[in-house]
Amino acid sequence: MTSEGPVVFDPADFGAIPAAKELRRWMRKVRRGKADRTFWQQFEDIYLVIFALVMVGATGGNVILHLNEKSAACTSASCSWLLDTVPWILMPLLTSWMLRVLLSVGPVSASRATGFWLLATPVDRAALLRPTYRLVIGVAAVVGALAALIGFALFGAAWSLVGEAALLTIVLLTCTACATVWAQQSASRSRWALRIADGLLLAATVPAVVLATRPEANTQNTTAFVGVAYIGPYDSTQFSPPFVTTYGFRLLVIGLVALLVCGVLVVVTAQTLDKLSRQSVVAGGELLAGMAGAAITMDVGLLADVVSGRHWRQVGRLHSRRGRSSHVQAIMHREFLRILRWPRRLIVGFGLLVVPYAVAGTGYDVLVPLAAAFAGFIATRPLMDGLRSVSRSTGLVRALGMDLRDLRVAMSLVPALFVILWTALALPALGDAATAFAVGAGILTGVIRQASAKPPSYAGPLVASPMGAIPPGLFSQPIRGFDLLLLCLVPVLLSWSPTWRLVIPGFVLALMFAIKPRQPA
Known part of the structure; x- marks a missing residue:
């Protein structure tokens, strides 16, 4: 009677392990072989999506530009103090929101089919999950840029200051996304990350309360803008401060260093994707599938039920x-x-x-x-x-x-x-x-x-719509x-x-x- 030991994979018995790139190429070929839509049908859908995004972007950009000009006309110390306080409220809220949202879905996720057929095999898991990881990083960067653009432009900040805030916000949220990927690798790390998110949410209330309860300033026409990394007075009659200044040069150096650190962190985190458990990755994919179903039915309560069900399944008992x-x-x-x-x-x-x-x-x-x-x-x-x-x-x-x-x-x-x-x-x-x-x-x-x-209710006659x-x-x-x-x-x-x-x-x-x-x- 021979003793049973752990099963060891021997490539000589099954052949060489395929690379993740080869598997994705093969799956893409199979999907295209079974496609029943012509190129022009796909192009029409893509054109409609791009056209809708351009229209929404143009309309929203025009509104933001108009509100920025209206807010920039205020040259009182009160308006300046408001702009100085915005980063201390916006940044903790964005970081807390990003931590909670990404940790609720993974952030790296995969479908149950991918988890069963691919992640359970000896194929390199990090290479299989890398496209999803890149998508998460890209979404975090886009959200950071949009949040800084809307948050600072609405309060009349100069466009140079908006660009500076957007750069640092992109770096902040990208690093936050990398931190959530690292926290996903362990249950204890996820719990601590959620506690940090709660602390940031409560921390944002302090400047908000100070902002709401501060006495009204009596001095008019004394504006001093203090941005995320730009600190110093400038002539409020100008639309924006000069770009080449001591403060601008310092911000340029800080921005380059921040981008370098962010890039290194993204690359290092990508090398640790193989430490993600299959259970956590598949759970995120199931949550996204449930949320997609709730969004299709436009049922907000069902969407909350999906998130709540995911939480209690993780708790267990x-x-x-x-x-x-x-x-x-x-x-x-x-x-x-x-x-x-x-x-x-x-x-x-x-x-x-x-x-x-x-x-x-x-x-x-x-x-x-x-x-x-x-x-x-x-x-x-x-x-x-x-x-x-x-x-x-x-x-x-x-x-x-x-x-x-x-x-x-x-x-x-x-x-x-x-x-x-x-x-x-x-x-x-x-x-x-x-x-x-x-x-x-x-x-x-x-x-x-x-x-x-x-x-x-799905009863009654259907209503025709562009969708x-x-x-x-x-x-x-x-x-x-x-x-x-x-x-x-x-x-x-x-x-x-x-x-x-x-x-x-x-x-x-x-x-x-x-x-x-x-x-x-």
Whole structure:
């Protein structure tokens, strides 16, 4: 009887291991051999995409240019102080957002077929995953450039300063993408990266609060622009500072060094792709496939379910806790425990308080309630997973032994407490209690309506559109919830009296809990 040992791959038994480049060339040949579309059909689709991007880019660029000229006309110390504070808010937010998004999908991902047929073989894994890695780096660089262009140009920064900020932002987000690839190689690294993302999100609230609560400057026409790496006064009557200066030369040197370090980091990280586990790579591919399906159906709630399901599959299992009381009190207790099992969502929710304070600090007081409402909606929506599960399951409603309206009230009480606390913390930026009530009522009714929405309906005649025939039920799906949010904000946006700011949102709130919802099919 021979002892069994580890299986050792011997090329003499199976032949030489093919290179990843050869495998990709062979797969490309097979796909092209099975293609049933002509070259002109493909060219027409590509032309439409390019034309749409050019139109959107031209329109958006014209708007940004116009807003930049309007903002650049402000030469007060207040406008200068605003531009100085923008990087301290924008950079932590961008880095935190990039860390969370990339770590949620991998960032390097592959389909289940690729994981089964290719990644499980002795083929060089790093070479197989390198195209996906390059795509991630490219997307991070493009996002950095667009974010810097929009973020700095809207506040009237000189175009030379916008270019400097874009360069450093590209380097920052590219290095962040490399860090997420390194963190993907270990579960402990991913956890620490998410903690750093949470810390950056909270750090962005400090300059936003300072910006919103600072005293108004009394000195006019004293502008001193301080950029990401450009520090120094210049004549505000000029459209932009001279390019060849001591500060510009220093920035040029810093930019070249940053690009060199970024390039080295990208190359070094690419050499470690073989350390990525097949499980983490395939999980990211499944998440992207699920998100694509949710985007096709325009179901925002399904998109949140896909992300939530990925998280709980990674967690595996938790220690169960005994419930308390019965009926409504028991459901409230379970909802409270469910929310506490994912505390990072609470951290992100409170971190979004930076939005109303940052908008208030810019001086656009009209936009503060709108920005606070949408930020609060994004912060509260992840807490409504329980209500969404109940609203789409007849069996679960019957098992709980309560009416669906009572269940909606019970499962909305804990998120309602979060909304009350969130709006109370945002009250200094909102200004008065009536506006805060309208914002809080809009947030709560909006998230309840979206979470308790029925699945998209495919019944009825199709509607012709440039994208083909579309079921009419898909059009109303993306705006479900936001309609009540905007309805509660109507008296605030139209500057009506505080009485109407209390009456209309209060009526919408009472109607939401009074109407009996239809049972899911």
